[in-house]
Amino acid sequence: MPVIAVPALDGVPGHQLTGPGVSFGTAVRHHPHIAYEVRYCAGPGFRATGSPAPFRLDTPWGLEGLADADTVLLPGHDGFRAEPPPGVVDALRAAAGRGSRIGAIGTGTFTLAATGLLDGRRAATGRRYAAELAERHPRVEVDPEGSVMDAAPFFSAAGVLGGVDLCLRLITLDHGEAVAVETERQVFLQLHEPAEPAEPATPVAAAVGTAARGGSRLGPTIRWMEAHLDRPLTVHDLADHAGLTVRGLTRRFRTETGLPPLQYLLRARVQRAQRLLERGDEPVERIAARTGLGTPANLRHHFLHHTGTSPRTYRTAFRSLVSTLTWADGRTGEGHPAEAPWADGADPAGSDVRRRTSGRPETNGRTDS
Known part of the structure; x- marks a missing residue:
């Protein structure tokens, strides 16, 4: 069974931590021939997820849980600008050396870039952090749009919906587009x-x-x-x-x-x-x-x-749930307002979120990177 290891560093946004479980779990639940193990691994110094609704994580796994992982998905976390916690860089480099896929979500791309594994490759992070990532890691070619970047075996994307899209990209590579499309539908509807x-x-x-x-x-x-x-x-x-x-x-x-x-x-x-x-x-x-x-x-x-359900109820439920998921209440773990999916400073009324959400309906909202 393929193992998806998700390292949890202190202050990780809760939605980025749970997104892989929701995405891969939904693929398993709706496709009996598919199997994944999603393994949450507490990083050094982990205390709780970030605001606005922090929660604790009870898991038997530490960084040793990455040792046999087929895929490692690294969410963002507080203090992403500082040196990664002890052991994190070595664990990620060891996973890459074994041929594991490694994905970074939101500001998790800063941590992955700190390993040197992204040098000479394209990568993405939250749009308001893109310029900073490029300045701190000039050898990384940063995508300003925050789209899912496939620089196999390394993948990266912005937060919230971008993180889900990254998971769906991996599901597509593993099981084909039909499975990914149906998984996406079930994740966003939950009817x-x-x-x-x-x-x-x-x-x-x-x-x-x-x-x-x-x-x-x-x-x-x-x-x-x-x-x-x-x-x-x-x-x-x-x-x-x-x-x-x-x-x-x-x-x-x-x-x-x-x-x-x-x-x-x-x-x-x-x-x-x-x-x-x-x-x-x-x-x-x-x-x-x-x-x-x-x-x-x-x-x-x-x-x-x-x-x-009826077509009208289906459409209404889809719009409502996507709208809910694209609004992050409160502030990010870094104490900043949550990032909007449109370009910084753009007018929300004229934004086209369909480009950011892989064909999902246009919905004005704010996301956390």
Whole structure:
């Protein structure tokens, strides 16, 4: 089982500490074939997380917990401008020497840069700290936007949503985009359980999208189907595209996805409707047409059956939760106001947070780096 070690240094922002557990735990919970162990490791001198709501951490692991980790994720912490606590630099260099992936979140990039491992590589931190990081570590090429930087085996990103995006990037590398997309949805929605428990969503979430990968013999047909969801597709249309009989197509769909073709098609349409609800303001009538579900009543019926909620409630819940996550109440562990996801000094009313949140809806908010 892959081990994700998260070193907790004193004053770590709580959301950066818990973000990896939420992200990787959600991937495991909604995809039975996936396994991760998220291991929290208290660093030297750790007392509690930072404000505005500090909490203590009870863990059997210290820095020795990094010794067999496949991935190390280093959040920010108080005193990030000072020399890293004793043993931290050696532990990170040893992990890199073993071939472990190392990611830094927010001001954790300062600590990772102090090891020299980022010299000559691109890296990111919170946007208001980018210039300072570049000045302190001139051999590091600092991205001013705070986007997820993939300089494998080293990764870095800004805080809050950037940290979640970094985790999703690692999940994508491990298990593909379909798993990461579904994990992202579940992390940001956390809606109530489906109204039809006899037909759980977990296997379906894993199945829809999986067969479109390159190794699947159904891949070309699945991609063609997903590009034409607005059309009234039949099982004969799918069989003709795949060059199979209807019986042969059905057998292959069940083998590769666990679903018959038309059931897979329906689930793909519902998932497309979810994405359109999340990322835009189109009316339900338009979404019903674009997904091939026809009428708003038909969309509502299938959406409720497969997600346990209505399209309107789904969209409202998504916007509300993203808005909550992009506002950090109070002040950071450094005593500064929380950083906004737009550029310093930019007008929030004109900001485009969609660029910062990997396709999530525009939401004006403040984040902590």
